[in-house]
Amino acid sequence: MRLLTILLALMLALPAVAQEPARLQVGASSVTRQHDGWWQSVFGPQALKLSLALDKPVPYRVFLVGDPARLVVDLKNTDLSGDELSAMFGHEQLHAIRWGSFQRGWSRIVMELPDTYRVSRAGMETQGLFARLNVALWPVSAIDFAPRPSAAAALRNLPDPAQLTDTPIRAEGLVVTLDAGHGGFDPGAQADGVNEADLVLTFAQELRTALGLRGVTVNMTRDKDEFVALEQRMTIARQAGSHVLISLHADALPKGQAAGATVYVWSPSADDRAARQLSQRHERDDLVLGMDFAGQDDALATALMDFARTDTQPRSEGFARMLISRMALGGIGLHGRPVQGAAFSVLKSPDITSVLLELGFISDTNDLANLSDPAWRARMVQAVAEGTIGWWRDEQARGALLRK
Ligand SMILES: [Zn+2]
Known part of the structure; x- marks a missing residue:
């Protein structure tokens, strides 16, 4: 039977109001x-x-x-x-x-x-x-x-076709700090003889290469198996003039409680039980060394930080959504609630777009197999690199529009 194209032309009726394009x-x-x-x-x-x-x-x-x-x-x-x-x-x-x-x-x-x-x-x-x-x-x-x-x-008044190439889209001028979680005396979560600290460092190094190929300046909070305090991680990101901080983790939660990639943004009031468990575990490592960063805030500092965050917070949330959408396109398995808020203090910088990416949960058999598989990591690296660059280009376009 001959198929007919029914939907040749569609029109969405919206009230005509004069507004910005x-x-x-x-x-x-x-x-x-x-x-x-x-x-x-x-x-x-x-x-x-x-x-x-x-x-x-x-x-x-x-x-x-x-x-x-x-x-x-x-x-x-x-x-x-x-x-x-x-x-x-x-x-x-x-x-x-x-x-x-x-x-x-x-x-x-x-x-x-x-x-x-x-x-x-x-x-x-x-x-x-x-x-x-x-x-x-x-x-x-x-x-x-x-x-x-x-x-x-139909094709009148249009410029010549754009050249399409396989060259990766570049983002010159973007500075990203990759923060491989844990390290040194703190191995992070462990399962089947694998350490979270080692897994996320490997991933950070692979992601650094992918971002570098796309013209991004990449800075690392650690490049070997060493302990770096949470506050120090933020300082390293700031000193490098980072636009973006991506903290990389692959934590463990009780069996059956969590699987799939999850992106966390700063939220001091997050009451999700799993998120609280994770953030408490991350802060505890610093408490061991007597570096209770959370305790250093007085009321004024907190108020100033919240004020400065009014720009950064929506940007971080937009970045998180962009990463998740690229992961979905890349066929990466996602957590049921892939974007969440948590009180991870490494995300607290008032001036740096910050997310914490749980690549997966080491406590989940399938996630652990993925994390150990170079082919899966390559797909995840590509999704994160392209998401980062896509987000940056949208930010630049938005900025150019605001400056007009
Ligand atoms: Zn972790």
Whole structure:
């Protein structure tokens, strides 16, 4: 049976209000292959999913044009200037991508597809900080491909296709401190003869290489098996002029209580039992040495810190969500609540975007096997590196907009 393209054009009706144009969040956008059936992966092209993140929902339309097969996405009242869609996660799935302003307040994105598809689903949803336009493309034969007939003029007024390469997207100027947890007399959690301290140092060193290849300046709180106090870790990050601190852990919790990657951001009032258990364990190591950092705050210092954190906190939360979304795209198993708050004092810097990443839980058999597997670590390293760079580029774009 001949398949018909039903969803040639879609329009989301929204009240027309004069407002700032929407911005595309390139770092949070993606094109991914969908593995919807083994026969597709063996016999034919796979379904594609396009996910465009915007800072607010906008009216849109989606349609296909032929010769060669292209997907056209029009976004109303959206400013694409300064965006590099060719840097989008998964851009290598496409043959080419171009974008620009189209007409009367519309911007247009044209993606040259690797095969012929139909639009099987399209919809705009609001998701946390983002609005997301999701477009599902289902592969069809060239005969069943039904591009919009009147789309001959679809590609006017657009710049030349961007060069798509496999070179990793770079982030010059970004300074990241990687904090491998524990070390020295403090091995961290232990299971099956493996130490958390050793696992996270190996991961930190691999992540350093991946970030370095992408132009990031990487600084480490420790590069060997030594004890570093929590306060010292923050000082090292600050002295290096870090924009970002990523504290790396792979802790243990009682069997069955936790599995999968989790990203923690600072939250002094987190009452989650597991989070409290973890933070208490981390602080205890410092108490042994008489370095009770938490106890040094007086009321004024706390108030000043909270004030300074009003910028850093949402940034850290956005960074955490970006990391998690890249891990999900990379097929990394996530904790049921992948972004959580906890009172880890290493996250307390008022001026540095800080997250604590539990790569997995050493107490979980599956997580431990993953952490010890170089192939799994390579996927996780890639997810964290790309998430970091995607976040940084979105931050830069936002900063440039604020400076206008
Ligand atoms: Zn730990």
